[in-house]
Amino acid sequence: MGADALGLVFYPPSPRAVTVAQAQAVVAALPPFVTVVALFVDEQEEAVRDVLANVRVDLLQFHGDESPEYCRGFGRPYMKAIRMAEGVDLAQVAWRYHDSAGLLLDAWHPDAKGGTGAAFDWERVPAQCSLPIVLAGGLTPDNVRQALAVARPYALDVSSGVESAKGIKDFDKMAAFLNEVYEFERTG
Numbered sequence: 001m002g003a004d005a006l007g008l009v010f011y012p013p014s015p016r017a018v019t020v021a022q023a024q025a026v027v028a029a030l031p032p033f034v035t036v037v038a039l040f041v042d043e044q045e046e047a048v049r050d051v052l053a054n055v056r057v058d059l060l061q062f063h064g065d066e067s068p069e070y071c072r073g074f075g076r077p078y079m080k081a082i083r084m085a086e087g088v089d090l091a092q093v094a095w096r097y098h099d100s101a102g103l104l105l106d107a108w109h110p111d112a113k114g115g116t117g118a119a120f121d122w123e124r125v126p127a128q129c130s131l132p133i134v135l136a137g138g139l140t141p142d143n144v145r146q147a148l149a150v151a152r153p154y155a156l157d158v159s160s161g162v163e164s165a166k167g168i169k170d171f172d173k174m175a176a177f178l179n180e181v182y183e184f185e186r187t188g
């Protein structure tokens, strides 16, 4: 459908978690030029290295409380996800994770690390940031145009909002989401 990237969730508690074998099958079916993102949450280094040794991964997404040293320790491009708790200082975060490919901003949730379908206040996305902003959290075909208009992110990341049930992607919802994005790009 024209998405630039596809995320593989290597977080066992997630309903979207994949095994290495499933990830290999997904990657093998991808057309060229689609960025493969591997998502981890406070994972043991050994487990991350095992995925890197067996799956063609272009970008690591760290969605937990990983330190900058941990994130850069794999010698691979990475992107730090930040859950937008009250008072988070994004300028300082961007400085600490200065070599991150971007800052992925997601809603904060007391009981989950992500993939909750909850949005945060898009007015909190800074107009200026030293890193490209990837907007996530509760995006749907119905709200994505508004999200783009308010937050003006570099990229979007959607999961729950294009599913028919937790972990089951819905073709029509994905198509509707992409259509909304293309319409926004066309009309501003």
Ligand SMILES: O=C(O)c1ccccc1N[C@@H]1O[C@H](COP(=O)(O)O)[C@@H](O)[C@H]1O
Pocket (backbone or CB within 6 Å): 007, 009, 011, 014, 015, 016, 039, 041, 063, 104, 106, 113, 114, 115, 116, 117, 118, 136, 137, 138, 139, 157, 158, 159, 160, 161
């Ligand atoms: O998808 C998950 O299950 C997940 C689990 C733990 C951390 C992150 C997870 N997904 C990421 O969460 C955001 C927001 O997702 P949603 O659209 O609100 O469902 C996104 O970056 C997902 O990749």
